[in-house]
Amino acid sequence: MGLLSITINQFAVDSMIELKKSYELLKNRLGRIPYLRDFEEQQTLDPVLIAGKKHNYYGFLDAIKESERELSKETSAYLTFATRELLTGIRRHELILMLKLINEPNKLFTVAELKQFFYDRGLLNDEETINSVIRTLDLSFFTGQEAKTYKGSEIIEFQGEEIGLTIEFKEALKNEYFVKLIKDTLITSKLKSKLFDQTTPLTRFQKYRRKDVIRLLKWEQQMINQNIGGYTDFKDQFVIFVTLEKGDDFAGAQMAYEDELLDASTMKWFTKAPRTLNSPEVIKLKNSDDYDIRVFVKKSDDEGSDFYYLGEVKPKLDTITQLKKPDSNGHMKKVVEMQLEFLQPIETKLYRYLQFNINNV
Numbered sequence: 001m002g003l004l005s006i007t008i009n010q011f012a013v014d015s016m017i018e019l020k021k022s023y024e025l026l027k028n029r030l031g032r033i034p035y036l037r038d039f040e041e042q043q044t045l046d047p048v049l050i051a052g053k054k055h056n057y058y059g060f061l062d063a064i065k066e067s068e069r070e071l072s073k074e075t076s077a078y079l080t081f082a083t084r085e086l087l088t089g090i091r092r093h094e095l096i097l098m099l100k101l102i103n104e105p106n107k108l109f110t111v112a113e114l115k116q117f118f119y120d121r122g123l124l125n126d127e128e129t130i131n132s133v134i135r136t137l138d139l140s141f142f143t144g145q146e147a148k149t150y151k152g153s154e155i156i157e158f159q160g161e162e163i164g165l166t167i168e169f170k171e172a173l174k175n176e177y178f179v180k181l182i183k184d185t186l187i188t189s190k191l192k193s194k195l196f197d198q199t200t201p202l203t204r205f206q207k208y209r210r211k212d213v214i215r216l217l218k219w220e221q222q223m224i225n226q227n228i229g230g231y232t233d234f235k236d237q238f239v240i241f242v243t244l245e246k247g248d249d250f251a252g253a254q255m256a257y258e259d260e261l262l263d264a265s266t267m268k269w270f271t272k273a274p275r276t277l278n279s280p281e282v283i284k285l286k287n288s289d290d291y292d293i294r295v296f297v298k299k300s301d302d303e304g305s306d307f308y309y310l311g312e313v314k315p316k317l318d319t320i321t322q323l324k325k326p327d328s329n330g331h332m333k334k335v336v337e338m339q340l341e342f343l344q345p346i347e348t349k350l351y352r353y354l355q356f357n358i359n360n361v
Contacts, residue, residue, distance in 0.1 A: 036188040056083040089192030093133045108162035132218040144224045207306040238293040245300040264345040273333035313340040
């Protein structure tokens with residue numbers, strides 16, 4: 001799937017003043033209160049921006065005194081989860097399962113039935129994917145601050161050998177306004193999911209947060225960003241996250257790493273420090289036929305927490321070199337440098353954007 005659009009820095013587009021202005025324009029055009037689906041269909045504003053401003057779209061409507069009725073804190077929390085974890089549409093499984101269960105609150109699925117449910121809709125239905133979907137909606141995937149934030153907002157649970165909605169979520173469905181808002185969030189997410197190839201976990205040139213990558217690759221639990229840093233691995237998967245323009249205040253700037261795209265097929269990349277040719281991850285990278293190595297890149301921290309997925313790479317073995325570089329305190333540390341070759345070149349438009357000033361795109 002090709003690059004459909006490049007999201008340039010939002011600047012002040014997501015300020016409350018600008019969001020309200022976009023809201024009023026669409027409201028006047030439609031002659032009614034607009035919902036997230038309207039923003040997506042009209043392509044006036046990314047619904048992720050307006051929904052995320054106040055935790056969820058209900059929060060935004062409430063802030064501008066446009067909500068139809070009040071929702072409890074517990075009910076609103078379900079919307080917050082759906083907004084933060086599902087609205088981008090990166091995986092369709094959770095959306096269609098939730099919509100099915102909202103329409104049939106007492107329905108139960110065995111794992112085998114869930115496998116068939118996804119198969120019938122042309123989606124990945126291997127055991128690891130199904131378990132990942134379950135871990136997402138019963139919240140067992142999440143750790144750290146997210147686990148604390150979402151606690152009590154579990155959507156599904158095992159009832160014996162079957163999976164169904166939690167009693168608490170069923171209770172929330174008694175509120176028609178909540179049903180309207182949660183369906184709007186999920187339907188909008190389903191529309192956005194068209195940007196993503198649903199036959200593979202990740203879509204080249206689309207944007208993902210670190211935790212999205214971990215979830216879509218079906219790892220059992222989220223890793224907090226600080227523990228991932230520039231890269232991490234699990235079983236036969238190795239993921240690399242690179243910020244090209246690090247700046248003076250770069251969060252990981254213990255050392256002036258000079259990661260860069262050399263051309264549309266090659267990246268110069270450095271390991272963490274201190275590392276040597278005998279460090280575990282370097283040995284893994286030298287035996288790259290045993291691993292799927294994926295690279296994610298953003299231009300700078302000004303772009304937020306999303307990285308473009310550039311694709312799979314293989315290290316050029318003859319470029320793997322150990323050297324020393326000074327850290328922020330002037331101490332020399334061992335580090336390993338190498339060139340990573342993309343199995344398929346980066347699309348020209350995105351490559352130019354990542355390489356040059358925005359004005360040169």
